[in-house]
Amino acid sequence: MIQVIQAQNVGLAYLEERFDLRLAENEIFFTEWLDKLPEITVLEKQSLDKVKFHFLRLVKHPPLSEETVKLVVLSPLLSLAGFYDEPFFIRSEQSIEISAEDKGEIVRGRIDVLVIQEQLWLLVIEAKKPSFSLLETIPQALTYMLANPHPEKPVFGLVTNGSHFIFLKLAKENIVKYAMSDEFTLLKRENELYKVLSILKNLSEILS
Template identity: 80%
Template sequence: MVQFIQAQNVGLAYLEEKFGLRQAKDEVFFPEWWENLPGITDSEKQELDKIKAHFLRLAKYPPLSEETVKLVVLSPLLNLAGFYDEPFFMRSEQSIEISVEDKGEVIRGRIDVLVIQEQFWLLVIESKRSSFSLLEAIPQALSYMLANPRLEKPVFGCVTNGSEFIFLKLIQENISQYALSDQFTLLKRKNELYEVLSILKNLSQTLS
């Protein structure tokens, strides 16, 4: 298990200073989220429409725990993408607390971590308020990904709060470089879970 000291306070500047981490500028560094993505079927689109509808209905009654996000959104997505099948295995890592002060009140949230095949890290944010953006989780995801001992292989990640998704890629062969995908959201009229599932499918094929 990866151990962190005050992991909730780790930011990108800290990772850049301590690990020489740099954000890749070249678009071809992370083609897995946009290039030659597999298609999805009509039945999969129907399932994704249900997932979106279920989440938006539950979101009317906050707060949403990370357990709800995993049950309603993440678990069916991982199933459709094939991450519950061989050769993949999944385990849970320690949770990380995050907090922010708002008008003298300390608001706490939590990041729950799942890891698949040691090469795909999923961080799920439990948000008590909308003040927690995915930016809170990106340095945490990169911290876990930097701890991967298999330096010869790229490592991927995804951070989500249920309504938004960002994918990450890290390579550490010569220097540590990472890149982010666009942000996908359930708050648009178009169901962007279609793109999210296509990316997850592509990653499952890449890692299998």
């Protein structure tokens, strides 16, 4: 009998056991969030300052939904990074199903935002409401990244609850490995959306 598991109920231990997923120990594995990041223009900084202001203003009037996070924070970031333009396409609420070989289990879920190029999965984005911990979101995003129909290609991820952001990378070498960036937050005086956008722009340039 096949057991169906919802992606939001999956943890890292499950992924490591069922899919032989391993955390990359070599920092060279994921340098795309660190090296040769493009500059952010003055106009882009002004736009990001507005995004931060609008989000923090909304936080004062809870509850905030995942849809609000996508509308107020995520959509402007994707637009500024060029992911609404050629050669990229945005898909939302993309259903996935992935099975653990010989385990009699299927994991199902829906990707919040998927950026593709000619059917190649490039960027998986999982957005949660502000009260949600990113530590709980990371396994869900990695599950979706494991469902990439082109496992020979690396795929990137972004998890956010509107105020915090973590980038992910998953790639198959001898085994499937993943790595995480530092966490960026809007709860600092400095607007760390500048760095988030710079990383997104870097991914846009690399992936195009």
